[in-house]
Amino acid sequence: MAFLLVSIDEDDKRLQRYLNEMKFPFPVARVKAETAEQVMGFDNIPATFYVDRGDIVRYYVNGSEPHGDSPTRVSWFVDQLKGPAGARR
Amino acid sequence: MQTVIGWRGAIAAGAVLLATGAVVAQSTAREQLARGQALWDQRLSKSAIAALEAATRDKSTAAEANEALGRLYTFKGWQQDNVMPGWHDEPAYRVKAIAALKASIAADPNRASAQEALRIAEGFAAADKVDPAPPRPEIRALDAKLQSLAADGPVAAILAAVDARAKAQADPAPYFAGAQILIDRGEYDRAIAMAAHGVPVSDHFIDENLPAYQMSGKSQGSYNRGRSQAADLTGWALFMKKDYAAAAEKLDEAERLTQGQDFANQFHLGELARARNDAALARAHYVNALSLSGGPAPLRQRATQALKAVQPGSTGVFETWMEGELSRRREERQAAALKSLVDRPLPKLALTTVDGRPYDTSGLRGKVLLLNFFASW
Numbered sequence: 001m002a003f004l005l006v007s008i009d010e011d012d013k014r015l016q017r018y019l020n021e022m023k024f025p026f027p028v029a030r031v032k033a034e035t036a037e038q039v040m041g042f043d044n045i046p047a048t049f050y051v052d053r054g055d056i057v058r059y060y061v062n063g064s065e066p067h068g069d070s071p072t073r074v075s076w077f078v079d080q081l082k083g084p085a086g087a088r089r
Numbered sequence: 090m091q092t093v094i095g096w097r098g099a100i101a102a103g104a105v106l107l108a109t110g111a112v113v114a115q116s117t118a119r120e121q122l123a124r125g126q127a128l129w130d131q132r133l134s135k136s137a138i139a140a141l142e143a144a145t146r147d148k149s150t151a152a153e154a155n156e157a158l159g160r161l162y163t164f165k166g167w168q169q170d171n172v173m174p175g176w177h178d179e180p181a182y183r184v185k186a187i188a189a190l191k192a193s194i195a196a197d198p199n200r201a202s203a204q205e206a207l208r209i210a211e212g213f214a215a216a217d218k219v220d221p222a223p224p225r226p227e228i229r230a231l232d233a234k235l236q237s238l239a240a241d242g243p244v245a246a247i248l249a250a251v252d253a254r255a256k257a258q259a260d261p262a263p264y265f266a267g268a269q270i271l272i273d274r275g276e277y278d279r280a281i282a283m284a285a286h287g288v289p290v291s292d293h294f295i296d297e298n299l300p301a302y303q304m305s306g307k308s309q310g311s312y313n314r315g316r317s318q319a320a321d322l323t324g325w326a327l328f329m330k331k332d333y334a335a336a337a338e339k340l341d342e343a344e345r346l347t348q349g350q351d352f353a354n355q356f357h358l359g360e361l362a363r364a365r366n367d368a369a370l371a372r373a374h375y376v377n378a379l380s381l382s383g384g385p386a387p388l389r390q391r392a393t394q395a396l397k398a399v400q401p402g403s404t405g406v407f408e409t410w411m412e413g414e415l416s417r418r419r420e421e422r423q424a425a426a427l428k429s430l431v432d433r434p435l436p437k438l439a440l441t442t443v444d445g446r447p448y449d450t451s452g453l454r455g456k457v458l459l460l461n462f463f464a465s466w
Binding site for chain 1: 178179180181217218303304305306307309310433434435436437438439440441442443445448450452453454455456457458459460461462463464465466
């Protein structure tokens with residue numbers, strides 16, 4: 001199981017300040033917002049993609065989830081992909 | 090002789106024409122400068138930039154126009170985060186801000202205000218953190234004036250206060266606030282007209298500031314918010330007029346635009362269904378409303394009471410039932426928000442590390458991956 005956070009921030013100092021504050025326990029990469037929007041096809045953030053072992057996107061959630069029970073939901077998606085349904089095809 | 094006179098005359102006429110041309114150009118540049126400044130006061134960025142850029146091309150207004158542009162760019166680059174809902178800083182304007190302010194000083198080395206503006210912009214460039222611009226006192230005063238008239242101000246004064254606020258800053262907020270006040274005052278037709286006026290104003294304001302929203306989903310959300318606010322206010326005014334068929338049309342339009350996720354709209358739809366004796370539909374809308382966050386506490390209380398009125402049972406039974414319904418509704422909404430892209434291969438994306446070096450993704454191959462795109466704003 002791997003986690004990758006990708007920032008679309010343009011402002012270096014602001015991103016660094018945010019990372020210092022949030023102390024994410026996962027690797028963080030960067031990409032230009034415009035590129036991400038075009039290549040990944042999302043138009044709002046946060047955008048979360050759940051990818052199986054065969055590099056196939058299985059679930060995609062776009063925009064914030066103001067009413068969601070996020071930890072439970074994330075665990076559910078991950079469990080689906082870690083089980084037989086998420087095996088390399 | 091006649092030729093000489095003609096020749097001299099031509100020179101004289103040419104000189105007059107040239108002088109007139111210069112005066113006309115200066116006058117046009119001065120007009121563009123004034124127009125650009127007025128547009129920027131209203132926060133209509135795109136048109137303000139175009140007018141000010143035109144004014145920079147004339148020597149007589151270059152210093153003033155470049156300073157105004159530099160100040161505008163400084164705001165866009167460092168200070169506009171959440172100044173209006175959905176706005177974020179546009180760092181690409183930072184270099185432009187400093188260049189415009191330097192151009193202003195080059196055009197007029199004694200221009201103290203431009204020197205001060207450049208010092209501020211350079212200070213921002215060197216700072217670790219720049220706070221967003223504070224709310225403008227003149228706009229706050231005009232908003233406060235409108236609200237002070239809400240309870241018992243004359244209707245003509247309310248309309249004048251909306252007009253004054255709309256002239257000072259071109260966002261749609263005064264139209265929607267004014268429409269709500271007019272509904273509360275029983276002025277339903279005026280409220281409907283005012284809400285309708287807010288729609289093109291909202292669209293225009295977003296068009297003028299489009300890059301500030303950073304992503305198309307965010308700007309689209311703002312367009313929808315303006316249109317849904319107008320539709321909901323209109324629907325609610327029509328409901329108060331007991332024109333239930335027309336009210337349903339507008340409230341349904343607002344529901345489509347907000348994807349059923351606006352507390353006030355769901356409450357209004359509940360009230361409409363109850364007035365039409367459709368208890369099941371009223372229950373569904375009240376449950377929807379209460380399962381959402383937002384809405385002032387008294388209105389949430391009203392929604393709870395209204396739900397109780399259409400759901401028979403003792404207090405204890407009702408509370409247990411309501412908790413179950415709210416939780417079920419939240420789960421349904423989560424499921425509906427999910428977009429499944431089964432079978433789509435993960436596209437190739439060139440990532441960098443935080444400090445700009447190529448990011449090696451080879452370690453991710455063959456693993457279940459949670460890929461989250463985010464921004465600090």
